[in-house]
Amino acid sequence: MRTILDRKFDLEISVIIRPDFRRQLKSGKYNLRLFVNIYRQQKKSYPVNIYVTRKEWDKLKSHSMFNTGNDKKETIIEIQAKANQIIRLLGDDFTFEEFERRMFGREVPKYDYTDVYATYAEKIAILRKESRISTAMMYQRSMESLMTIRQRLKFHHITVEFLKKYERHMLRKKCSxxxxxxxxxxxRAIVNIARFRGVVKEIDYPFGRSIHNKYQIPTAKTSKRPLEESELIEIINYQPTEDEAWGRDIWLFSFYCNGMxxxxxxxxxxxxxxxxxxxFIREKTKYTARHRTQIExxxxxxxxxIIGRWATPGRRKKDKFIFGVFDETMDAEVKADAARLAVRVVNESMRRIIRKLNINNRATTVVxxxxxxxxxxxxxxxxSYISKGLGHTSITTTEKYLGDFDQxxxxxxxxIIANIGK
Structure with missing residues (x-):
């Protein structure tokens, strides 16, 4: 029977103990360090508080090292064996943080707070833990975009000039x-985390209005426009093909339900x-709003x-999904993939329909x-009603004194919505 020590994992990790010859002590000795290296990724080293001269080390690393009788040799063998055992126990779940906790019995700093990419990684991990996979992927793409201009990045590197250079870089890559x-x-959201922690001082904060000699994030005028009521009626009265029916109906369900x-x-x-x-509570604001506002x-x-046509067949239990895009066995990442595919089906169906109807507009899910x-x-x-119906969470003066709307x-x-087209 295989034991946990036989656990197989894909990471190639090497462990070696050797002197740090870059730093010689006044005594002429060198401190031995434990080097842990992940193949083609990261490596770290730790002092083991054993000191040797070059001559002593030459003797220790000889074949006779595996013979007993030398206290230093035995200690080195024990440390290396413990390190290898921890690595085998962690397997694919290996992280330096967990290795250090088990190896040395102490907590270590999560990461260097001055490192931009480490802060990105922390943010992405939090989003994934909260099952906000799509948002996590957007931050991942943002980080990868930055890496095309600079592989290592500290917060003090992010100046107004750097941001302008990054913008010019993206324009050369034909980004809109x-x-x-x-x-x-x-x-900016990542820089704001560092700003909150005091890593970025107010005087060095690079974002703001250009008239204040700050970097102003560009905005693009969108060409999207809502459908005219006459165009909407055409879509409502359109007889979809079998391939278009689900996408058209889900699009209309969104329209009939506050643009959900x-x-x-x-x-x-x-x-x-x-x-x-x-x-329902909007997924978009579930983790970001101070108060979770339930939309009625x-x-x-x-x-x-539409629910009657497309609801998943079977018993209508409270905890069962209605439309069948998700099911109870899916984790957050599988749900995100399923949602992207379903949205693509809706958008493609609507694209074909408005082309057939000669509507000179887009009819995406946002429209x-x-x-x-x-x-x-x-x-x-x-x-004020429209704002509440859309589930907007920004705090405005109007929202502070508006009462809720009754049934x-x-x-x-x-x-009003139901009578369109009648």
Whole structure:
């Protein structure tokens, strides 16, 4: 039977004890260090508090080293054996932090807080732990983009001139201003972490308005526009092919339900529906908002019909997903992959439909959200209601004194949506 010591792992890790010949003590001796090296990745060394001269070391590293009788030899063998045993026990879960904890029985600093990429790695790990896989991937792409201009980066390197140089670098790579803005905002979030910790002083903070001699993140004017009501009616009345039906209906479900985000739709469970209303908390703000605001919306008949057509067959338990894009066996990363694929299906279906209808506009999942809010605004629905319906969490003066809307008002808004095309 294999024991845990026989555990197989893919990391190639070597352990060796040798003197640090770069630093000779006044006594003429050298401190032995334990070197741990991950093949083609990272390596670290630790002092073992054994001191030898060059002549002593030459004797110790000879074949006779494996004979007993020398205290230093035996200590070296014990230290190296312990290190190898810990590495085998950790297997693929090996990290230097855990190795150091088990080897030396002490906690070590997580990382160098002045290191930009280490701070990125911490942020990405937190996002993954919170199952925010898509956001983690965006930070990962941001970090990889930075690495194309500089492999090692400290926070004191991030100046106004550096940010301008990074922008010019992305422009040469044919990045749009929209992409540049996204990458720079993620970098700013990482710099803000260092700013909060005191690593970046206020006087050195590089982001701000250009008139204040700071780096101003570029913004791009979007060409996206909401659909006109006449265009929306065409989509509602369109008879989709078998390949288009699911995508069209999920897009319309988003429109009928306050422009609900696709991931929020895929996360809906039967327990979210109560007495003709739908209750949910936006995934986007679940971990970032100070207060988790539950959205309550009236389910119009068209939305209920879409649920009836596409709900997963079987018993309608409170903890079961409605639409079947997710299931209870999926972890966060599998869910993220499934969501990306499903959104692609919706967008591709809508692209084909608007092309057939000769609509000169895009109809992506985001456009459904914009269309919902714009149509309500044109029907004189208060902007404050629209803001709440969209689940916006920014704290404004208006939000501070606005009361909530009752169910009768939500039914009235639902009727406006339901009557489109009748």
């Amino acid at each position: 201003f929209s992409t540049i803005g996204i990458q720079q905002r993620h970098l 985000n696709m991931v929020d739709i895929f996360n809906l469970k039967w327990g979210n529906i109560r007495n003709g209303f739908l209750y 919306l009236f389910l119009v008949p068209q939305a209920m019909e 459904a959200r914009h269309t919902w809010s714009t149509i309500l605004m044109k029907n004189n629905v208060p902007v 009768d008002q939500k039914r009235e808004v639902g009727e």
